[in-house]
Amino acid sequence: MLSDRTTALLSSIATYLLLGFVSFLSVFPFLWMAIGATNTSIDVINGKPTFGSALMTNITGFFTQVDVPLVFWNTAKIAIVSTILTLAISSLAGYGFEMFRSRVRERIYQFMLLTLFIPFAALMIPLFIIMGRAGLINTHIAVMLPVIASAFMIFYFRQSTKAFPSELRDAAKVDGLKEWQIFLFIYVPVMRSTYAAAFIIVFMLSWNNYLWPLIVLQSNDTKTITLVISSLASAYYPDYGVVLVGTVIATLPTLLVFFLMQKQFVQGMLGSVK
Amino acid sequence: MSDVKLHDIRKAFGSLEVIKGVDLDIKSGEFVVFVGPSGCGKSTLLRMIAGLDEITSGTLEIGGTRMNDVDPSKRGIAMVFQSYALYPHMTVRENMGFALRFAGLPKAEVEKQVAEAARILELGPLLDRKPKQLSGGQRQRVAIGRAIVRHPNVFLFDEPLSNLDAELRVHMRIEIARLHKTLATTMIYVTHDQVEAMTLADKIVVLRGGLVEQVGSPLELYDDPANLFVAGFIGSPKMNFFKGVVSAVNNGTVSVELPDLGGASVETRLQATDIAVGTAVTVGVRPEHFEDTGSAALNLTIDMLEHLGGETFAYARHGSGDLVIIETKHGRDLKTGDTIQAKFDPARALLFDVGGKRIR
Incomplete structure (x- = not known):
């Protein structure tokens, strides 16, 4: 029979082993990407596990093969505009669903949540036809439109709005604010952590979006970073060192956004109002 | 304003x-x-x-x-x-x-x-x-x-x-x-x-x-x-209520028997003239209206005491099991299980009809 202390020690070791394994699984792809970016294509194929000396060659190769400023501009424009629009539309909808409850609105909300169960692959063809008829194929608007009214984000904002004190809204009404002013001057600042968390999630999804831009963006001058890296990787003789340098560069903006807003992200996930 | x-x-x-x-x-x-x-x-x-x-x-x-x-x-x-x-x-x-x-x-x-x-x-x-x-x-x-x-x-x-x-x-x-x-x-x-x-x-x-x-x-x-x-x-602890029956009416003076309290009776003056013998009523007495003297008296056993320093609230029971709350200045001399005779001035008692309306 093991003593309580030994059981606690074994349990602690098992927990840390599991945590270590999961951490390794999370960190390994990033480490492999960073190592690969410093190695030649042959070394990457051979699975060389250590840093090499081909970083500058790979960077030069990437900048030679890709119009980096244009691709970054395309990607950033789509990511920032669609994130701002998603946040504006979803938070307004979430606020509305929570503050103005009625049976009909509840049914609409439930119906909207059902759309979360439809896989994007099932929507691609109808969406493509709609965009084609609207004359939007090969435009950035076509990339943004399907994502800006996100059922998940409306759900997220509605859940967060439940923690928004109704007395603040009452106090604002007594102070003379109209509903839109309460939303703009009270709700938005009070819920800023919720917005920060939503910003990170939507920005990352938008920045890394691949499938839908692949379908609607057809000319090189409209393409985003994920499409460009994908086309580099699918060349007849892909240079994996260059591809991984591109991947590292493409990761930097999302990393930057995350680290800048990390504190608000955690607060937002826990709830803005305490 | x-x-x-x-x-x-x-x-x-x-x-x-x-x-x-x-x-x-x-x-x-x-x-x-x-x-x-x-x-x-x-x-x-x-x-x-x-x-x-x-x-x-x-x-x-x-x-x-x-x-x-x-x-x-x-x-x-x-x-x-x-x-x-x-x-x-x-x-x-x-x-x-x-x-x-x-x-x-x-x-x-x-x-x-x-x-x-x-x-x-x-x-x-x-x-x-x-x-x-x-x-x-x-x-x-x-x-x-x-x-x-x-x-x-x-x-x-x-x-x-x-x-x-x-x-x-x-x-x-x-x-x-x-x-x-x-x-x-x-x-x-x-x-x-x-x-x-x-x-x-x-x-x-x-x-x-x-x-x-x-x-x-x-x-x-x-x-x-x-x-x-x-x-x-209104009032804390709340007023005590006892079920009663009007047993006599005489020139504005009403006698009420309290059957649940061993037949104790309360005699009080009212303005109401239409009250009849046999009418069921509720008698209300505030805890602080129990005093050392008074013509109405209840025999009670102390269940619990709450000492607040200046005064004490005694939670006492009658033989029938009804809980009565009494405020007393002599609480320090009391202990749980003691039998006391709680007296009150019947003039302080309030009467209510079966619908809960005050009889004045």
């Missing part, structure tokens, strides 16, 4: 009526407290006066003007909420001046008003702090300050002291009373705390099930309750 008049005010959520026709006349400068058990409609009534809940039917007048459909900000009211409802992203100064800034007052004027309210409430050193940097009492003072700067005709308080600890509650209660004396503005205050109601109010409105049970000064309600509910609700 404004008077507030409610005429047949009703509120319904679908088919559920929660305020069932309230008539009330609040005079200018009066401090009126709404009390009642949870769900009686006191907060709903206050919110209807504020304009935060719609009035289903009836008329609300503030300062002689019908206000049913007027925006809350234009009713000349200011409201203090239970949770303070301070804007967390603004400083104390910004919170207090927000409504004025929003109404378009010049910055200098807003600053002046805020400074004046801060002086009254001693908030000067806190003006640049955010609400989360304040204690509960300070937050409540800011909430009151925010109301003061609006110079309202009517102050509305929705259980403003419920979130404070006992000591701070006493302190803030005194501050609110002082504020009323200084500003002499009409104040309507919702609470479930009897001490707040009794100490602050010029007039108490007791509500139950969306109806007004009685309106009167604190001592009127205490000494002369209109019915069993008010008698039981």
